[in-house]
Amino acid sequence: MQKPIFYHAGCPVCVGAESELIDLVGIENLEIVHLGEKKEQISAAEDFGVKSVPALVTSNGHVLHINYGASLEDVKA
Amino acid sequence: MQKPIFYHAGCPVCVGAESELIDLVGIENLEIVHLGEKKEQISAAEDFGVKSVPALVTSNGHVLHINYGASLEDVKA
Numbered sequence: 073m074q075k076p077i078f079y080h081a082g083c084p085v086c087v088g089a090e091s092e093l094i095d096l097v098g099i100e101n102l103e104i105v106h107l108g109e110k111k112e113q114i115s116a117a118e119d120f121g122v123k124s125v126p127a128l129v130t131s132n133g134h135v136l137h138i139n140y141g142a143s144l145e146d147v148k149a
Numbered sequence: 150m151q152k153p154i155f156y157h158a159g160c161p162v163c164v165g166a167e168s169e170l171i172d173l174v175g176i177e178n179l180e181i182v183h184l185g186e187k188k189e190q191i192s193a194a195e196d197f198g199v200k201s202v203p204a205l206v207t208s209n210g211h212v213l214h215i216n217y218g219a220s221l222e223d224v225k226a
């Protein structure tokens with residue numbers, strides 16, 4: 073099964089949420105993608121329905137937007 | 150250690166997020182509080198910093214607002 077993917081962009085809200093999620097589910101159970109550093113993955117995130125970061129795409133493809141750090145538009149800029 | 154507390158109010162967004170979180174961390178690792186049915190617990194949620202539901206308060210007291218179902222003001226009404 074595909075691991076849940078945590079998308080972030082290095083913002084303070086993202087870093088906090090990442091830390092909490094790692095505590096909750098274990099770092100070995102997450103794929104972590106920094107969209108600021110891997111802009112080529114932004115379109116895949118958008119295809120999942122990610123509108124802002126931090127966000128978690130679950131194994132079954134649902135998006136949990138967690139708190140609010142930045143919109144994907146901001147990350148593209 | 151205090152279990153993470155998932156606050157919700159029975160809204161469709163809440164139900165979806167609850168299902169995803171149970172898949173992620175396991176139902177035995179969550180305390181689930183329906184604030185619509187337990188309005189006496191709204192003030193405790195506010196003390197944690199919960200502004201809207203669904204929200205997860207982690208074991209160390211941090212709040213993850215997940216997607217957006219309703220404000221706590223709406224739940225009080």
